[in-house]
Amino acid sequence: MKQLTGIDASFLYMETPEMPMHVAGLHIYEPPAELPGSFFHHFRDFFLSRMHLAPVFEKKLARTVLELDHPGWVDAGEMDLDYHIKRATLPAPGSFAQLEQMVGELHAVPLDRSRPLWQITVIDGLGDGNVAVYSKMHHAAIDGGAGMAIAAALFDMSPEPRKVKPPEPKKPTRKPTIEERAILGINDAVQNVMRQQLKAMEAIPQMLGTVTDMLLPKKSESGGGLPGIPDVLAPKTPFNVTITSQRSFAAREMSLTDAKFVAKATGAKINDVVMAICAGALRPYLSERKALPKRPLVAFVPISLRKPGDAEASNQVFGMLCPIATEIADPLERLQAIRRTAGDSKALAGTVKDVSPKDYTLLGAPILLPGLAQLYGRIGLADVMPSTTNLTISNVAGPPFPLYCAGARILALYPVSIPVHGIALNITVQSYLDKLDFGITADKRAVPDAAKLADLLVAALAELKSAVETMPKPVQN
Structure with missing residues (x-):
């Protein structure tokens, strides 16, 4: 059994019926011409021939004895593939809005923990003849970097699928007895606690140095005395509420070339432009509802800790808070403000992430922590508690070349992510080819009109591009 890290297991402990902890993708496929039979059966056969390339597909959770420590992954054995690979058909006319609604409904359904924690739905009936594939996997098993590794196993770079080695026959293994599991489980739990305590003690000098560096006055990019420490609390918005079990979803594609044009002209990074697009959409969205705070909204921005070449299916993420x-x-002034604060926030996050714990052990965590998560949602603490952030904004770099799966060309890679109690809005972006594929995932009560916010994202990039085009040209000597 391979035990989950504390970070991986946290996504299990946080999960409640209102707050499923799976991430997903909505991919739009252009089916091969003159394909005999249905694309669903074609895709299913193809997927089964590749499934062994990503071992996470054939693993399920196993609890430790007495649930003293984090669970682990074990071989799933025989699998019910009808549960894991499903088919759905949109009613006529098969519009994109109907697809968004179906994805929101699918995304609200938690995964069955007695099975491997993934599910794929092939959706046909689109009016343009394309096919959508919605795939979700529990966040306990995967982060964005590991997701790209799985994509590398399933996707090809040409319509002709590459040949892969068939799976090797599995060797039978002896299952430990109940007595052996009990002894191993208790020993492992005690050893994990001791190991984590020793790591914490070893990290104390570095942590004290980091805190001292943070408190000493420094020149930051934004000109302040501290390295970009944001306000302790974010302003209250309609997104900072207890969420329900319903989801709204909307997706839009935008020009990566336009975003690069804006970045180059303003000295910003693509990530800065992405946050400026989100800010440019949220400003009119909240203004119309008379809910725009006077202080800037604060975004939680995930940062990957994954080293190049690391394809392990686990979570290796950190994060920073960035006022947007x-x-x-003014759109250009807004972008420059984001560029400054993002630089400061990233510098601050860089000083903290090296001393932040990458793992933890807490005796009885599988019992204690889920109870606290359920209590937090049940009594509605997110409605009254102050928050340090208003929404999540994540930007994942994707391939600049076309991908294929089961001989079908992939046209779009829309992310579908996780809203949580107190942060009901998540905007995640995946670059692909010359596009930025935006996915808005939100609590349906907090953001019932995700499509309207998505349209405002498109308008925000157009506004930035127009503002750059009208900038005064530098004087030539």
Whole structure:
């Protein structure tokens, strides 16, 4: 059994019926011409021939004895593939709005923990003749970097699928007795606690040095005395509420070339432009509802800790808090403010992430922590508690070349992510080819009109591009 790290297991402990902890993708496929039979059966056969390339597909959770420590992954054995690979058909006319609604409904359904924690739904009936594939996997098993590794196993770079080695026959293994599991489980739990305590003690000098560096006055990019420490609390918004079990979803594609044009002209990074697009959409969205705070909204921005070449299916993420200047009306001034604060926030996150724990052990965590998560949602603490962030904004770099799966060309890679109690809105972006594929995932009560917010994202990039085009040209000597 391979035990989950504390970070991986946290996604299990946080999960409640209102807060499923799976991430997903909505991929749009252009089916091969003159394909005999249905694309669903074609895709299913193809997937089964590749499934062994990503071992996570054939693993399920196993609890430790007495649930003293984090669970682990074990071989799933025989699998019910009808549960894991499903088919759905949109009613006529098969519009994109109907697809978004179906994805929101599928995304609200938690995964069955007695099975491997993934599920794929092939959706046909689209009016344009394309096919959508919605695939979800529990966040306990995967982060964005590991997702790209799985994609590398399933996707090809040409319509002709590459040949792969068939799976090797599995060797039978002896299952430990109940007595052996009990002894191993208790010993492992005690050893894990001792190991984590020793690591914490070893990290104390570095942590004290980091705190001292943070408190000493420094020159930051934004000109302040501290390295970009944001306000302790974010302003209250309609997104900072207890969420329900229903989801809204919307997806839009935008020009990566336009985003690069804006970045180059303003000295910003693509990630800065992405946050500026989100800020440019949220400002009118909240203004119309008379809910735009005078202080800037604060975004939680995940940061990958994954080293190049690391394809392990586990979570290796950190994060930073970044004010996104929603109080500024001018789009270019807003972008420059984001560029400064993002630079400061990333510098601050860089000083903290090296001393932050990458794992933890807490005796009885599988019992204690889920109870606390359920209590937090049941009594509605997110409705009254102050928050340090208003929404999540994540930007994942994807391939600049076309991908194929089961001989079908992939047209779009829309992310579908996780809203949580107190942070009901998640905007995740995946670059692909010359596009930025935006996915808005939200609590349906907090954001019932995700499509309207998605349209405002498109308008925000157009506004930035127009503002750059009208910038004064530098004087030539």
